[in-house]
Amino acid sequence: MTASDLAGELKVIAFDVFGTVVDWHGGIRAEVERMLPGVDGSAFALGWRAGYAPAMQAVMARIAAGEGGFTLVDELHLHILDDVLRDFGAQERLDRDGRRELNTAWHRLPAWPDAVQGLARLKARYTICTLSNGNIGLLTEMAKRAGLPWDCILSAEVFKAYKPDPRVYLGAAGVFNVAPTELMLVAAHADDLAAARACGLRTAYVERPLEFGPGRPKDVTPNPDNTFHARDILALARQLGC
């Protein structure tokens, strides 16, 4: 199949959000440095993000064991924040309201420079949606502030399951009543894309070499298993003829 055939078969393009569409490292660093002057904002952002995977795994393990319910990412972020503040010796510097304010920095993350224009081009031809473990309220506020022109906000919260659970990828296909091959996931993360491919989705990798900040460049080597590999969302739109 040529890229043009594939582009014609697609109906819906779903996007991972954190790191793929928005710059969590830059956004969190800036808000940390504003609210906690003197703290290393980059290290703080990396620590906060590093807490996410184990916290999410713990939630999934509790759900699998029948001991816990679905938890919003806003709540996870707030729990992790307590730990990170302690690691940075800053636990006395933010009260409850301050922690809540800093926690909503995840709602205010800036879009990567190509994202708004790239999404607008893709939207002219495809249905475009989020497919993120972030909760609906978080993703909605982020989109409104950053001008992300989603047709629809889909979240783990809709499916009561988190990526990489197949229910999320197949659930998105079900929402739009399309075959898995008519749905493509765009992400900057190999594990997310691999899980989507296992469900039969098309996949597009976008390079975000500075996802973890300028001090930690990422390996963005192409993987031929992905349907598309693009420098950014605007480049992906061009590959799709948009």
Next chain:
Amino acid sequence: MTASDLAGELKVIAFDVFGTVVDWHGGIRAEVERMLPGVDGSAFALGWRAGYAPAMQAVMARIAAGEGGFTLVDELHLHILDDVLRDFGAQERLDRDGRRELNTAWHRLPAWPDAVQGLARLKARYTICTLSNGNIGLLTEMAKRAGLPWDCILSAEVFKAYKPDPRVYLGAAGVFNVAPTELMLVAAHADDLAAARACGLRTAYVERPLEFGPGRPKDVTPNPDNTFHARDILALARQLGC
């Protein structure tokens, strides 16, 4: 409280969709007359819509009895269509594909003339979302075609409960982490608004005197229990200072 105080307290405005934002009678009539020449499109549209309430009640009764699961409105509409085609002696005129095509007429309903501009004005100040029993895919395609600028598409499908179940209204407040009084439902239907008020939401009634077509004008007498009463969505935006 003055209208201005109320407008300042609000954060999110949720909209009923069928009849409130889009003209189901006009849209269905036009598609029926296109696909089934000679059939009375207005009577067919009224019959199809009349089948909705009992079908939805049957689904809710099955769920309450533990005998059934959540059903998408697309599926309900398709079942009702079979009955309506029979009532109009037209069951032989549409095969399976034809029925599916006519069924998606509900995805292609036209917005009322004031809706797009009114929503755009409200969106500049508030978060605006759908709050409909329609499924997410249906509402997304409708929004894309009609240019409805939702910040977020919320549906009974997210909450796995249908209006007027309190889980839908309170679930919407939960999604955005706001108090019920910071959320307002806009609808052209007294029963939907009454259920929202019972959950503590603000309510706005919009007149849609021709919801059931020119032959069946609706009583649009104001009910003082609603927070706002407006001729249409543009008039509501003006009342809110948008």
